[in-house]
Amino acid sequence: MSATSLIARKEAGELLLSLRGLAWLMAVAVALSIFGLLLVSNTELSLLDNAQVVYDMVGIVTALGGLLALVVGLDAVAGERERGSLVPLLLTPASRDAILAGKLGGVAIAWGVMYALSLPYLWAVGSTGQNLWQGMLVLALLGSPVVLGFGFFGMALGARLASARTGLLTGLIALVLSVSPLLLGPSLRQSTIGGAFDAVNPFSAAVNAYDAVIIDSQTILAQWPHIAVAIIWLILALWLARSGFYRVVR
Amino acid sequence: MKLAALLLAIGFALSASAASAASLAVDLKPAGSNPPSPQMGDTLSFHTVIRNDATTPVDGLIAWISLVQIDKGKEQPVDLEDWSAHKAVTAPSLDPGNTLETDWPMRLIQSGKYRVVVSAVSRNGTELTASPFADFTVRQKPVVESQRVLPVVIGLPLLIGGGMLWRRTGRRSGT
């Protein structure tokens, strides 16, 4: 097995076999469950409201996925450095690129687990509504680059900043900024500054695509401008992670 | 003489307005293929025939569909945004005796009792012509099934919690 695969498998183990990783997954599952339970209490949903529910659930999966990926990415570098387990890894014959690729793979596995975890929730709340399968597909196609981008961004922060705590605070601020146009409402997004931010914000790109596909029943192919924004974000985050990781000393 | 002229003018005016009001006739019928007991998610269709009963052409014809909810206590107009993409039809001119037929498809988004009506006006007309009402009831369809939601929202966290317990027990038994 290559060094990259070994390290990716180890990172997956950190998530699925360590108490810390399982606690993160538990937090995500509880958040999704609370949201799902709120829906059960509403017995008079319309078809449109049900599409809205699927859209909301897909959006929250993306936001939680971004948060989980950010934490996993930060922990993969800064957390390991603070626990003293990074230096022994750097002092093996595995190249920096192989170690980095392994850790990036770990972030991807974390998102894969999160995506798999979200599917039963989406099926439960959206199975009798509209565009459920399209919603699952657009979550995979657009949610993945956005979420993975936050994971790689977390690794970049972990490599560059002195402590994991500082990295987590910085990453959370960036995540909240990314989600903020949706929290502040559509009218603010229509201003010049809001529109400009919306155009480059990867989270906005994902959510706008979800809206178009799930609620307005547009095709996924028609979302190519949003997909492009997400891919650019992913490439930028990957570059930041790589350049930062090469600076890691001890 | 003056009285006669005045009476004649009034008579012409009345006959002119009567003629305008009577120039358009709008008929509305549900399509024969509509389900007898529709529920949320079904699609209904309504067919209208707009006829020019006047002796002169009607120019700038506009006809549009309106939907209102008539459940007691919930009477309100309904925004057709998500119910139908086909909200109006126009014609530059309708000759006397000619008709304009239109179909109005509609997806049933929410349950309740509804009334649909098609209205028409022309550029030179002075009054609105409305079709007869077409009432229909949309049955409720469950869109969130508790039997699906509860096992998932409770089961998945329990499953992960079980995994945590298993790992913790495995660690303890190793000491």
Place this chain on the structure above:
Amino acid sequence: MLIEIDKLRTSLGGTAVLRNVRLSLGEGEIYGLLGPNGAGKSTTIAVALGLLRPDAGRVRVLGKDPRLVAHESYGNLGVLPEQNGFYDWMSAHEYLHFFAALHGRRPGQNEMRRRLADVGIEPRPRQTIGTYSRGMRQRLGLARALLADPKLLILDEPTNGLDPRGRREIHDILLGLASRGVGILLCTHLLDDVDRLCRCIGIIVEGRTVAEGAIVDLIGNEDRLVRFRLRLANDPPPEGGNQHVSVVAHEGEWWVVDLDPAVAPEMAWRELLFCGWPIAEIRREGGGLEDLYLTLTERRAA
């Protein structure tokens, strides 16, 4: 030579950390790297491992510049860093298998069991590293460092957290490795460890090597009196025989004496015995490695 460092200078964040460090380690040697906290020991090791760039000087590890070939040379190198973290959810076997695989090796279960037993670990089935004591973690770190059967070992505080028996066991392991030709660079504050294990040392103070070479030579070069405690069978010592010895104090049954450093101790004891001193026990006080270390580090601090 396994490690050659000469005139090493390095700065971190614009601040000079290493100003002039030298070090040389050959096969089968155990070299002690000493110095106060913050002197630059760990930085020197980081440069030797290729983790930091030097500003000037010559650094060769296993004959190569570590900056250029770092990750390849790690196959012949075993490292136990000071901050020694693990993956607490793994068992010791899983952990060693992981690192062995990174070294391109696939040892069997028996070999793993032997390697763990060599460092004094006998884990229970399914026991995870998270339940290990500090001493067990240190032993596991050493087992990891030895996985690749390295030619060169770099150990930073290897006996940290070990009880006296554990320290002695580690000492025996290191002495055994050195006898088989493995070179060991030992960075530690425990002078007892250095005394027992090392023939050569280097002392770094404020980024400079202030002493480097064989311990015996370094101690001998220091111009100061050597002090001993003598327990005499009868009190007091007779007159005479003390031309090379001056009595400093009398504490109960012990007589504290300073010996002329120009005289070999055995000569002085022969003279005293010849003059009738009833010497029952001799203990050296100071004048050893600790004295040397304190003298050099105080001198530099002053």
